[in-house]
Amino acid sequence: MDNKQLEEFVKSIDQDLEIRNGKQFTEVTLLPSQLYAIAKLLREKEEAQFDFLFNLTGVDYGQDLGVVYHLRSTVHGHSIVLKTRTSDRVNPNIDSVSDLWETANLHEREVYDLLGIKFTNHPDLRRLFLDSSWGFPLRKDYVDDINIVTK
Amino acid sequence: MRFDFIASYVSAFTGPWWKIFYDFSILTGAVDEWLKGSVSPFWTTVIEMVVVGVVFLLFYAVVGLFLVYAERKVCAFIQNRLGPNRIGPFGIFQTIADLVKLLFKEIIPIKNADSLLFNIAPYIVIIVNFMALAAIPYAKGLHAIDFNIGIFYILAVSSMSVVGVLLAGWSSNSKYSLIGAMRSGAQIVSYELSIGLALITIVILSGTMQLSEIVEAQRTGWFIFKGHIPAVIAFVIYVISSTAEINRGPFDMAEAESELTAGYHTEYSGIKFAFFYLAEYINMFIVASIAATMFLGGWMPFHIGNLEGFNMVMDFIPPFIWYIGKTFVIIWIIMLFKWTFPRLRIDQLLTLEWKYLLPINLVNVLIMAFLVLKGWHF
Amino acid sequence: MSNISEYFKDVFNGVLSLLKGMRVTAGYFFKPSAIVTQKYPENRKNLVMFERFKGEVVMPHNENNEHKCTGCGICEINCPNGTIEVIPKSIITEDGKKKRAIDKHIYRLGMCTFCALCVKTCPSNALAFSQKFEHAVFDRASLTKQLNKPGSQLMKGVE
Amino acid sequence: MEEKVEIIATDEKQEFIINMGPQHPSTHGVLRLVVSLQGEMVKSLQPHIGYIHRGIEKMCESITYPQIIHLTDRMDYLSAHQNNEAVCLLVEKALEVDISDRIKYIRTIMSELSRLQSHQLFWATFGMDLGGQTCYFYGLRDREMILDIFEETTGGRMLVSYNCPGGVMYDLHPDFQKKVKDYIKYFRKKLPEYDAILTGNVIFRERTTGIGTLSLQDAISFGITGPSARASGLSCDIRKHEPYSAYDRVKFNEVLFTEGDTCARYLARVEEMRESLNIIEQLIDNIPEGPYAVKMKPVIKLPEGDYFQRVETARGELGVYVISDGNKNPFRMKFRSPNFVNLGVLNHLAKGFKIADLIAISGSLDLIIPDIDR
Known part of the structure; x- marks a missing residue:
């Protein structure tokens, strides 16, 4: 499917989704509550078959925390981007997709480690690089007077 | 006086x-x-034992140091390198410098290690080495003890070094050491068989177990030529399984540098480590000497049938040189094994022994017996 | 029967493959001309580094102790690690104008990652890489270097 | 500050937990594997990483795009050139800059050379992991010559920093073409030796065949890319699927195997060396004339939006994801590093095999630790 068809396909799943056709990928913005269900549909539907999660990025948008999923289908060769964001900075919760794509396991641990986003239903959510006394360094409000030198 | x-x-x-x-x-x-x-006969024995002991001690150190140097040079040349080249011409004093360094190194006591066994282990390995060295005929008349069951004795003694290895691994209180020691146990127990059978092939041919007589029997031709096909097979099997017996690559499962860091001697330092390290090389020397003695005629020069002139020239080279030459050729082959092949896995090692070497060996012994019975050897 | 022939085929092929490997290694053993080791401190005299080798950043001076650095500070802006620090001063030129010039060009070798952005972006080509690669020192402070030589001046005609 | 080691709870007393790394001869860096064994059998393992985490993604948020390039060198240091290229291609794509054919050719040749040297180092270290130490020296001997070629043109050996947005830093050295051609001739002679020592060796075959088999489904689910995935039959070569630089102008085969075991992963890399030689041979004689760099603005600002660029490094797919807010610094920069993802499959592969196999499997995944940690 090309991007147009993808857009229509996603529309057919849920009318209200916010879809943006970027230069490269079709970008779908989801609420955290919708994410798992739609990711599962995209993974399993015959005509979509997004079986390859090639990137999972946690983003701090300043106000919100978000996660970006880059999906590709090794069968059909098309790609799609899912974006989700939550405004809860203290206790951000997003559903884990690690049972759909095994690779999400490590990716989500990394995002948890660096941004503090908790993935519910993750089998093994522990800090990955840093130990538990660290903050979440990729957040924009992270302060570290010793290690971060600003010119 | x-x-x-x-x-x-x-x-x-x-x-x-x-x-x-x-x-x-x-x-x-x-x-x-x-x-x-x-002097009185008692003191004669004492003095002779002391002299022989000192000579062997020196011999041990010299051979050990030289072999370490030789190994480093051989592997360097194989790997397109120069090897040690800083201390002395061509780096010949490198190993002496290493030894001095190891002597000065701190011997680290290991927490929770079984200190008695931990300290004994290197000595067991070394003593076993000495015992094996004693029975080898180096040249005509240069022989510490000439047992009438020399081969049997050497087999019995050399398989005892596994005790040292096992103790070292067990007492170190390190998991790597333990795995290394256990591997080494399984390995040596099974390869002992192949070595024994390969040597029995030659014992059948020679009809004696006394090493000096075995060498003497090869005056007219080395056993590897005399016994032709079965002897060659036995020789190959012997070289392979003795490489395994002395824990050298590609059978260095007990050390397995890339898996177990240094295997059973991971926790040793200083001179105790040096003992293990030297023992490995002396072991190599011992198995190579046995191979030279049993298959390649020991110190016996190379003779071809009735070529008198050629035989005269060969006789002119002293027996000791012959012995050393043959031994070092085999050592070189063993080194080449180590620096060419990847390491086997422990189960493959046992497969090789029980599925390939042992059956071939058994058939080989039969063939040899048949050969001797029929008188088809030379 | 086929099992037995298979068995001996395995043995034969296995031994053959081992011998092939040993031929290569033994071949190198008897071929000392293949040795690639360089004896480093001995060959120091005729050791020539490639012309573009990024050893360390230097500021070439000509025979009159003149360099090309105008003190504009572009290298400092471009440096990703804060390796370079330009301390400018203002001088009064012959025709009586005030002008920005370099007082000290500080270069911290210990922080440099040799990305070549400073050399590349310098508008007056005042910086270059030297081929020196022996950087070990006993005192970390000596890794901080002043690139412009004492008493040096701006080259004529460089703006 | 002592981190608690979480150890997998177990009821059986047979468990034997061993710590491999951070200083262990075969983890090629500071990777720590907590392996629980039963006898010599691996029951499960947990990778512990982060020993050289430098926060490159955080650092990128405060520096400009040309400055980012030298940081990417230090992620996967064996694919430094491809990492550089990924950032440059991304910037060029975002700014819609057209680069000349010469730049494309140079980048492609350099990428393939660095793939070649990376696979040589893989061959070398893989041989050493399996216990054949001589492989290490033969591999490094041949790799050294490529590093010399790099040094002559780029001034760096491993960390080349050769790309810059809009082109490359310097033009090719006048001797470059001759040296590369000589090298191809030389290395084609050496490849049969590689095969004689390792590929054909019966011990090597026994050690690797059927060990750590990764099925196609698992490869997809675990997101494995690069030669490790192609050994399982997953066609994922970015050079074929999304050609960048001059890859659309050369003919080459995507190396695909179906076995998915350690041996196939090894063979895939050895075959890729041959393909790399083919690609370089096709390009080296026809490098077109032209500028080696396009003039870019002194301050590069990406327009607001998201950008994603993939390249095929020696170990798999490197994705660079940038969220730009229109400033000279990226708002968020994410590197999808192939090794990080490939590490995730190690536990799955090594389960039920022996320690020696674990070494072979982790060697065949060809993990580069700085790329895992970033």
Whole structure:
């Protein structure tokens, strides 16, 4: 499917989704509550078959925390981007997709480690690089007077 | 002080002085005679034992150091490198410098290690080495003990070094060491069989277990030529399984540098580590000497049937040189094994022994017996 | 029967493959001309580094002790690690104008990652890489270097 | 500050937990594997990483795009050139800059050379992991010559920093073409030796065949890319699927195997060396004339939006994801590093095999630790 068809396909799943056709990928913005269900549909539907999660990025948008999923289908060769964001900075919760794509396991641990986003239903959510006394360094409000030198 | 030993000494040199290089029993016999004449038999034995002990100690150190150097040079040349080249010309004093370094190193006591066993282990390995070295005929008459069951003795003694390895691994309180030691146990127990059977093939051919007689029997031709096909097979099997027996690559499962860091001697430091390290090389020397003695005629020169002139030239080279030469050729082959092949896995190692070497060996022994029975050997 | 022939085929092929490997290694053993080791401190005299080798950043001076650095500070802006620090001063030129010039060009070798952005972006080509690669020192402070030589001046004609 | 080691709870007393790394001869860096064994059998393992985490993604948020390039060198240091290229291609794509054919050719040749040297180092270290130490020296001997070629043109050996947005830093050295051609001739002679020592060796075959088999489904689910995935039959070569630089102008085969075991992963890399030689041979004689760099603005600002660029490094797919807010610094920069993802499959592969196999499997995944940690 090309991007147009993808857009229509996603529309057919849920009318209200916010879809943006970027230069490269079709970008779908989801609420955290919708994410798992739609990711599962995209993974399993015959005509979509997004079986390859090639990137999972946690983003701090300043106000919100978000996660970006880059999906590709090794069968059909098309790609799609899912974006989700939550405004809860203290206790951000997003559903884990690690049972759909095994690779999400490590990716989500990394995002948890660096941004503090908790993935519910993750089998093994522990800090990955840093130990538990660290903050979440990729957040924009992270302060570290010793290690971060600003010119 | 009586000086008549000089007379007996001189009388030993009825021929030119270099004759002792062809028959050391002239020298040893003369010394023995003189000692017996000058002190009581008890003291004779004591003095002789001390002298032999000191000589072996020196021999051990020299051979060990030289082999370490040789290994480093050989592997360097194989790997397109120069190897040690800083200390002395061509780096020949490198291993001595290493030894000095190891002597000065701190011996680290390991927490929770079984200190008695931990300390004993390197000595067991070393003592076993000495015991094996004693029975090897180095040249005509240069022989510490000439047992009538020499081969049997060497087999029995050399398989004891696994005790040292097991103790080292067990007492170190390190998981890597333990795995290494356990591997080594399984390995040596099974390869002992192949070595034994390969040597039995030759014992059948020679009809004796006494090493000096085995060498003497090869005056007319080395056993590897005399026994042709079964002897060659036995030789190959012996070289392979002795490489495994001494824990060298590609069978260095017990050390397995890339898996177990250093295997059973991971926790050793300083001179105790040096003992293990030296023992590995001396072991290599021992198995190579046995191979040379059993298959390649020991110190016996290379003779071809009735070519008198050729045989004369070969006889001119002293037996000791022949022995050293043959031993080092085999050592070189063993080194080449190590620096060419990837390491086997422990189960493959046992597969190789039980599925390939052992059956072939058994059939080989039968063939050899048949050959000897029919008189088809040379 | 086929099992037995298979068995011996395995043995034969296995031994053959081992011998092939040993031929290569033994071949190198008897071929000392293939040795690639360089004896480093001995060959120091005729050791020539490639012309573009990024050893360390230097400021070439000509025979009159003149360099090309105008003190504009572009290298400092471009440096990703804060390796370079330009301390400018203002001088009064012959025709009586005030002008910005370099007082000290500080270069911290210990922080440099040799990305070549400073050399690349310098508008007056005042910086270059030297081929020196022996950087070990006993005192970390000596890794901080002043690139412009004492008493040096701006080259004529460089703006 | 002591981190608690979480150890997998177990009821059986047979468990034997061993710590491999951070200083262990075969983890090629500071990777720590907590392996629980039963006898010599691996029951499960947990990778512990982060020993050299430098926060490159955080650092990128405060520096400009040309400055980012030298940081990407230090992620996967064996694919430094491809990492550089990924950032440059991304910037060029975002700014819609057209680069000349010469730049494309240079980048492609350099990428393939660095793939070649990376696979040589893989061959070398893989041989050493399996216990054949001589492989290490033969591999490094041949790799050294490529590093010399790099040094002559780029001034760096491993960390080349050769790309810059809009082109490359310097033009090719006049001797470059001759040296590369000589090298191809030389290395084609050496490849049969590689095969004689390792590929054909019966011990090597026994050690690797059927060990750590990764099925196609698992490869997809675990997101494995690069030669490790192609050994399982997953066609994922970015050079074929989304050609960048001059890859659309050369003919080459995507190396695909179906076995998915350690041996196939090894063979895939050895075959890729041959393909790399083919690609370089096709390009080296026809490098077109032209500028080696396009003039870019002194301050590069990406327009607001998201950008994603993939390249095929020696170990798999490197994705660079940038969220730009229109400033000269990226708002968020994410590197999808192939090794990080490939590490995730190690536990799955090594389960039920022996320690020696674990070494072979982790060697065949060809993990580069700085790329895992970033």
